[in-house]
Amino acid sequence: QHQVHTDASSIGLAGVLLQKENEDWKPVIYYSRATTDAEKHYHSYELETLAVVESIERFRYYIYGKKIKLITDCNAIKTTMKKRELVPRIARWWLRIQDYDLEIEHRSGQRMAHVDALSRFPVEASHEIETASLRTDKVKISEEDWLFGMQLQDEHTREIVDKIRRGDKATTKDFTLKNGRLFKVVNGRHVWVVPKALRWQVVHNAHDKAGHLGLDKTLQRIGEHMWFARMRNFVKSYIKSCIECAYNKTPGGKKEGELHVGDVEPIPFRTVHVDHLGPFPKSAKRNEHILVIIDAFTRFVVIQ
Numbered sequence: 001q002h003q004v005h006t007d008a009s010s011i012g013l014a015g016v017l018l019q020k021e022n023e024d025w026k027p028v029i030y031y032s033r034a035t036t037d038a039e040k041h042y043h044s045y046e047l048e049t050l051a052v053v054e055s056i057e058r059f060r061y062y063i064y065g066k067k068i069k070l071i072t073d074c075n076a077i078k079t080t081m082k083k084r085e086l087v088p089r090i091a092r093w094w095l096r097i098q099d100y101d102l103e104i105e106h107r108s109g110q111r112m113a114h115v116d117a118l119s120r121f122p123v124e125a126s127h128e129i130e131t132a133s134l135r136t137d138k139v140k141i142s143e144e145d146w147l148f149g150m151q152l153q154d155e156h157t158r159e160i161v162d163k164i165r166r167g168d169k170a171t172t173k174d175f176t177l178k179n180g181r182l183f184k185v186v187n188g189r190h191v192w193v194v195p196k197a198l199r200w201q202v203v204h205n206a207h208d209k210a211g212h213l214g215l216d217k218t219l220q221r222i223g224e225h226m227w228f229a230r231m232r233n234f235v236k237s238y239i240k241s242c243i244e245c246a247y248n249k250t251p252g253g254k255k256e257g258e259l260h261v262g263d264v265e266p267i268p269f270r271t272v273h274v275d276h277l278g279p280f281p282k283s284a285k286r287n288e289h290i291l292v293i294i295d296a297f298t299r300f301v302v303i304q
């Protein structure tokens, strides 16, 4: 069970995500920022709406797809959700969170002291908000929030956490919990346990965004902060499937399939370059090579 509590003042916006644990509501993550100069002139109702939208977006890794109770001390918000005609600016804000399953509850100011304090003493400097944007992926969250959020949703991670809580000796030797976050103990260091759903992204970040390093260097980069089961095999097959690596590798010191590029006549499909790449790990249709055809003039590309 989850609740999001939000509040706003002319000084700042704030929200807190609470999760129920053994009858207690525990804070999972906070969001708070100062208002911009333009926002300071907004109507309080607009600011309250903005606090809701930004908090929901900030917490999305924890709450997406779940039924959330949203608690605000602004009575008007509850009515807005039902209203068909909205000021365009506010309508756009609501659009940003229309995919969330929210139930709104109004609660009076005094009972909201915990969020209220955050909106009056914001912890993040203000940033201009693109009100025209309908994208929900622009709120940056830290890599650690991201890992933690996905750990909470990962069944296998939860199994390990349960074992640790039960004091299972074999598990506590290899894993440890800090504030509910699961770490693997590797040579005395604590590194994040990467949930299944994030493995591809983690390897992608470590390999593609670091200039296509080889297996050992990629593993080393990931291993500085993270771990997951059969990591070596996973990274190995990832790199084997990397098109950029396949294209740039130079067996025997000579680049494979390099073509002589002469003068290009400005006519589409007068000259085409044909090249093949592979072998890659077999696809579902048991294919393992890629055929690339590039038109020399338009640079039109066909990949099969």
Ligand SMILES: [Zn+2]
Residues within 6 Å of the ligand: 207, 208, 212, 213, 239, 242, 243, 244, 245, 246
């Ligand atoms: Zn690569």
